[in-house]
Each structure stands twice: as structure tokens, then as C-alpha cells.
Amino acid sequence: MLSLHVIRQLRDFPLDVALSVRSGETLVLIGENGSGKSTVLNLVSGILTPDAGEITLGDRALFSDGQRIDIPAENRNIGHLFQSYALFPHMTVFENVAFGLRCRKVPKPEIARSVAEHLRAMNLSDLSGVNVGRLSGGQRQRVALARALILDPELLLLDEPLAAVDMRARGAMRTELRDQIRDAGIPCIVVTHALRDVLELADRLCLLEEGKVLADGTPEEVLGMKENGFIASFTGG
Amino acid sequence: MDLTRSLPEREVLLSGSRTRFWRAALALLISVLLVIFLLFVTLPVVSLFLRISPEAFFRSLAAPVVLDALSLSLVTATVSTAIVVLFGTPLALVNARRDYAGRELVDTLTDLPMVLPPAVAGLALLMAFGRRGVVGQYLDVFGIQIAFTTLAVVTAQVFVASPFYIRQARASFEAIDRLYEDAARTLGASPGTVALRITIPLAWGGLVSGAILSFARALGEFGATIMFAGNFQGRTQTMPLAIYTTMQGDMNAAISLSIILVVISFAVISAVKIVTRRRY
Numbered sequence: 001m002l003s004l005h006v007i008r009q010l011r012d013f014p015l016d017v018a019l020s021v022r023s024g025e026t027l028v029l030i031g032e033n034g035s036g037k038s039t040v041l042n043l044v045s046g047i048l049t050p051d052a053g054e055i056t057l058g059d060r061a062l063f064s065d066g067q068r069i070d071i072p073a074e075n076r077n078i079g080h081l082f083q084s085y086a087l088f089p090h091m092t093v094f095e096n097v098a099f100g101l102r103c104r105k106v107p108k109p110e111i112a113r114s115v116a117e118h119l120r121a122m123n124l125s126d127l128s129g130v131n132v133g134r135l136s137g138g139q140r141q142r143v144a145l146a147r148a149l150i151l152d153p154e155l156l157l158l159d160e161p162l163a164a165v166d167m168r169a170r171g172a173m174r175t176e177l178r179d180q181i182r183d184a185g186i187p188c189i190v191v192t193h194a195l196r197d198v199l200e201l202a203d204r205l206c207l208l209e210e211g212k213v214l215a216d217g218t219p220e221e222v223l224g225m226k227e228n229g230f231i232a233s234f235t236g237g
Numbered sequence: 238m239d240l241t242r243s244l245p246e247r248e249v250l251l252s253g254s255r256t257r258f259w260r261a262a263l264a265l266l267i268s269v270l271l272v273i274f275l276l277f278v279t280l281p282v283v284s285l286f287l288r289i290s291p292e293a294f295f296r297s298l299a300a301p302v303v304l305d306a307l308s309l310s311l312v313t314a315t316v317s318t319a320i321v322v323l324f325g326t327p328l329a330l331v332n333a334r335r336d337y338a339g340r341e342l343v344d345t346l347t348d349l350p351m352v353l354p355p356a357v358a359g360l361a362l363l364m365a366f367g368r369r370g371v372v373g374q375y376l377d378v379f380g381i382q383i384a385f386t387t388l389a390v391v392t393a394q395v396f397v398a399s400p401f402y403i404r405q406a407r408a409s410f411e412a413i414d415r416l417y418e419d420a421a422r423t424l425g426a427s428p429g430t431v432a433l434r435i436t437i438p439l440a441w442g443g444l445v446s447g448a449i450l451s452f453a454r455a456l457g458e459f460g461a462t463i464m465f466a467g468n469f470q471g472r473t474q475t476m477p478l479a480i481y482t483t484m485q486g487d488m489n490a491a492i493s494l495s496i497i498l499v500v501i502s503f504a505v506i507s508a509v510k511i512v513t514r515r516r517y
Contacts, residue, residue, distance in 0.1 A: 042419075045423050046422070046423070047419045047422065047423070072422075073419075073422040073423050074422045074423075074424075074425050074426055074427055075425075076423070077425070078423060079423070080420070080423040082416055082419075082420060084416065086414075086416040086417055086419070086420035088417060088420075088421070088435060089417075089439070090438050090439055099421065099424055099426070099434075100424035100425050100426075102434075103424060103425040103426045103427075103430055104425055147424065148423075148424070151424065151425065
């Protein structure tokens with residue numbers, strides 16, 4: 001269970017968002033560009049620091065201005081997938097997936113075994129020694145997901161996970177992604193611009209506008225708010 | 238020319254050939270300017286090779302004054318480059334990534350030796366670390382003397398060569414997308430691990446070329462060295478100082494040393510070109 005209430009002054013408006021996501025639940029965040037969706041993910045994973053608020057994951061407080069708690073990003077154990085995947089360009093597929101385990105000083109044979117297993121599960125075994133610069137969008141997405149999931153994260157944050165994937169491969173990748181999230185059984189927040197992602201991934205849908213939660217409910221409820229301009233164009237387009 | 242063509246058409250053809258003439262003239266002019274400039278740059282360097290026979294060159298290489306200068310230069314330039322890299326890398330990384338009060342000032346100060354005339358640098362070092370210098374007078378109490386020793390050669394080289402590395406290192410760090418560092422942190426990398434496994438490897442080409450440039454600048458150092466370290470064969474007489482000294486008596490030795498420096502310079506430029514080729 002993730003629950004958060006974060007406040008941070010952005011350039012054009014204050015961001016003030018309260019959300020909670022249960023284990024095994026996928027919350028999809030939608031909203032205009034610049035409404036603060038990616039910022040919420042960055043605040044949760046610890047890349048950015050809130051001006052005020054609380055973030056709790058399970059029984060751990062990750063951030064609390066009242067109690068002066070601010071767990072650094074590297075100790076939060078959160079899987080954060082970036083829009084461009086941010087695979088390390090100077091490493092092979094294997095090295096990218098092994099990175100987090102190396103940081104945790106896991107013994108070498110254990111790393112080799114675990115990485116091989118995750119690459120197999122993601123159909124990436126053949127690409128183990130390949131430099132990530134030579135991968136397709138879909139392959140990159142799978143490497144990024146493997147790199148995050150191998151660490152058994154307690155929360156998954158996905159920023160436009162399918163935006164850099166080929167149009168043709170997107171349908172299959174979306175189904176694969178949904179299964180991966182289900183299997184992980186942890187809370188998950190997905191930021192997206194695509195209606196199909198909402199329909200296929202969302203247990204709950206949340207609409208953000210200028211840093212505020214405008215609607216939070218089941219996909220049917222939120223997508224039914226046709227009087228909202230964004231929802232009207234989102235469902236119409 | 239086809240006389241059956243109508244008049245306007247012939248006009249067009251004529252003006253077309255006129256533009257072609259001017260284009261050719263311009264191309265010729267630019268080629269001539271280019272050749273003159275290339276000659277101006279290469280002729281002096283080539284002259285060094287033309288004014289000495291291979292036998293005389295190799296004979297001079299065995300002269301103690303040449304050997305002493307060569308080994309002293311290579312050792313001091315290597316040591317000073319190592320010092321510059323050791324101190325400059327963290328400084329460049331902090332200035333590229335952290336916003337703190339006074340960062341601009343620190344940047345300006347680290348750049349200063351690059352624009353300072355070498356004679357001024359030499360005098361400034363003497364005023365600081367000389368026997369009666371601001372710091373030197375206290376070191377003297379403990380019997381430590383820097384000025385006019387090999388240590389002074391290294392000090393002068395570090396002083397004048399450091400900006401070449403620090404500037405390049407900072408620019409290379411700034412060119413790296415922070416996203417990689419953010420991603421590494423969410424995967425559990427501490428700031429130190431991020432620097433060692435992500436930032437520095439990604440900036441590697443720039444760091445190496447900065448170190449090479451800094452080495453080349455240290456190797457060529459003349460003004461600050463002669464003022465602060467003096468000109469003692471085997472102790473402080475580096476190659477540029479030896480060239481200046483020997484050209485008053487043994488021109489062959491001076492030319493031989495110069496040829497070695499030309500070869501090194503050429504190798505430096507080639508090395509920088511190779512390592513700065515983008516790999517990703």
C-alpha cells in the first residue's frame with residue numbers, strides 16, 4: 001500500500017496531490033502535458049524532494065516533513081521506469097539488468113543466475129551481451145522492466161511505458177506489461193497519454209490538472225466525465 | 238552556340254556562364270588563401286626537419302643535456318597531469334552537478350591560470366611559495382623549499398595546465414543526461430557509485446582528451462617554470478628550457494629537442510581526435 005500527500009511549488013503552479021494505491025492495484029495517471037504527472041513519480045521515487053507532505057510505502061515512511069524523514073532514492077526500493085528508459089548506454093543488456101544487484105553487493109554467481117533467469121522470462125536471453133544502443137523500442141522497454149523487477153521493488157512507477165515502443169508491437173507489449181504488473185503483485189502507478197493503456201492497465205484512474213487531483217475513481221467513472229475538456233478529447237481522440 | 242535559340246534564352250545562358258566564371262574565381266581565391274595559410278603553419282615545422290641530418294639528430298639525442306631534459310619533462314608532465322586529474326575531477330563534477338553559492342567564482346578562479354601571462358604566473362608562484370613567500374616563509378622554517386627545485390617545476394605545470402583539464406571535464410560532465418544518474422539512484426546506487434559507474438565512464442572520452450591537453454600544456458611550459466624553478470640541468474631544465482639554453486651554443490641539440498616536441502604535439506592532437514570520437 002502506497003499513500004502519499006505531496007506539496008511542491010512548480011514553475012507555474014503549486015503541485016498538491018494526495019493519492020493511495022493498494023498492493024496489486026494499478027493506478028493510471030492522466031492529464032495535460034505539464035500537469036505534474038511525471039513530477040509525482042519523481043517525488044515518490046526520491047529524485048525530487050517535496051516541499052512538504054508525507055509518503056508512506058507499506059509500513060515505511062519514505063518522506064515526512066513533520067518527522068524530518070527523507071529516505072534517499074537509492075534506499076527506497078522503488079522500480080521507476082523512465083519514458084526514454086534511461087538504459088545505461090555504456091553497458092550491455094546483461095550489465096544493465098545486473099546493475100542494481102551489483103550496487104547491493106550480491107555475490108557474482110548469484111547475479112549471473114538471477115540475471116539469466118530474468119532475461120529468459122523477458123525473452124531477452126539472446127541479447128544478453130548486446131550493447132543497449134542496438135535494441136528496438138520494445139526490447140529497451142523489456143530491459144528497463146527487467147532491470148527494475150530483478151530488485152523485487154515494493155512499488156512500480158511507469159512513465160509512459162509504451163511511448164517509445166513501435167506502433168505494431170505496442171498491443172502485444174501492453175498485454176505483456178499487464179501480466180508483468182499482475183505477477184509482481186505490488187502497487188503500481190502508470191503515467192500515460194493513451195486511452196488504450198487506460199482501458200487495459202487501469203484498476204483506478206486519476207485525472208491531474210495543474211498539480212491537483214481533479215478526479216479519482218474507476219476508469220468508467222472518470223472517463224464518463226465528458227463535461228471535462230481533457231476527458232472529452234482523451235476519449236474522443 | 239545554337240543560333241536558332243531565341244534571344245532571351247541566350248541571355249540566360251550567357252548570364253549562367255558569367256556566374257560560373259565568378260564561382261570558379263572565388264573557389265580559386267579561397268584555395269590560394271588556404272594554401273598560403275597551410276604553408277605558413279607547416280613550413281616552420283618542416284624547416285626543423287630540413288635543418289638537421291638524421292645522423293646529427295641521433296647524435297644529439299645521446300647528449301646529456303638532451304637526455305636530462307627529455308626524462309625530466311616526461312616525468313614532471315606526467316606527475317603534474319596526475320595531480321590535475323586527481324584534484325580536478327571531483328571539482329569539475331561538483332561544479333557541473335551542484336548549484337551552490339560561489340560556483341561562478343570558483344569557475345572563474347580555476348580558469349584564471351589559462352589567461353594569466355606565464356611570467357605573471359611564475360612571479361605569483363614565487364611570491365607565494367618562494368623562500369620569503371607568503372606560504373614559503375613558514376615552509377622554510379621546517380626546511381622545506383619549493384622554489385628552484387623539481388617540485389617547483391611540477392607546481393608551475395599544475396598551475397598553468399589545470400584549467401585545460403578542468404574546463405574539458407566540466408563540459409563533459411554537463412553533457413551527460415542526468416536521467417542516467419537518476420535511474421542509477423532508483424536502482425540503489427549511492428552518489429559515489431553513480432559517479433564511478435555512470436558519470437565518469439560516460440564522460441570518459443572527454444576526461445581523457447582533457448588530460449592529454451593538460452599534459453601537452455605542462456610539457457610546453459616555459460615562462461612560469463624558468464621564473465619559479467630556474468634553469469638547472471637535470472633538476473629544473475625541462476625541454477622548452479633546454480631548447481632556449483642550447484640554441485645559444487649547440488643548435489643541433491635545440492633542433493633535436495624541438496623535433497621531439499613536434500612529434501609529441503602531433504601525437505597529442507591525433508590522440509585527442511581519436512578519443513573524442515563519439516562512441517554511443
